Amino acid sequence: DVKVTQSSRYLVKRTGEKVFLECVQDMDHENMFWYRQDPGLGLRLIYFSYDVKMKEKGDIPEGYSVSREKKERFSLILESASTNQTSMYLCASSFGGMRNTEAFFGQGTRLTVV
């Protein structure tokens, strides 16, 4: 079974803190994604990566950065957390190219910024 694991299920951080959300997958997937999910807005793509050290901005990258130093790990970084970044964060991974490209999700991290 594909396993995508996010480091925390719930997280509470203070405004201005630097926050790291970690995601690890065990299926040798090339693609990894970070989404945030808010009521009425669905899943919005923040960043994705198609290879080690490669990344592309999604639809809402402002206030976020990412790091992919190893193929299995994709980190989302909130440089200076703000209350409007309170949300559910979901990591996903998939094969790349023209192969079967279903994405599989981690369990999500509910981040609250106070």
Place this chain on the structure above:
Amino acid sequence: QKEVEQNSGPLSVPEGAIASLNCTYSDRGSQSFFWYRQYSGKSPELIMSIYSNGDKEDGRFTAQLNKASQYVSLLIRDSQPSDSATYLCAVKGGGATNKLIFGTGTLLAVQP
């Protein structure tokens, strides 16, 4: 225009009926289409994928794709209360991109 559009619902159907969920997309070059189910408080889980025009059936679920009209649909036959969830349509962009974009989801409520 949003890249992937769904009616937010709620879509209410009686138990045993057919539920029909629809999705339209804007990128004509898109090649891969997915339906995910998400229960409240849980992460999305894949239920169907479809890559070519026509119908694809898996148990009570049928995905339909019409690339000329740029829509994809999901039919759930013999709907059960356990099918009550938000259904998310996802589209992988055309060409070399690996971008996977989701619609906002349709909330389905199956009434016992």
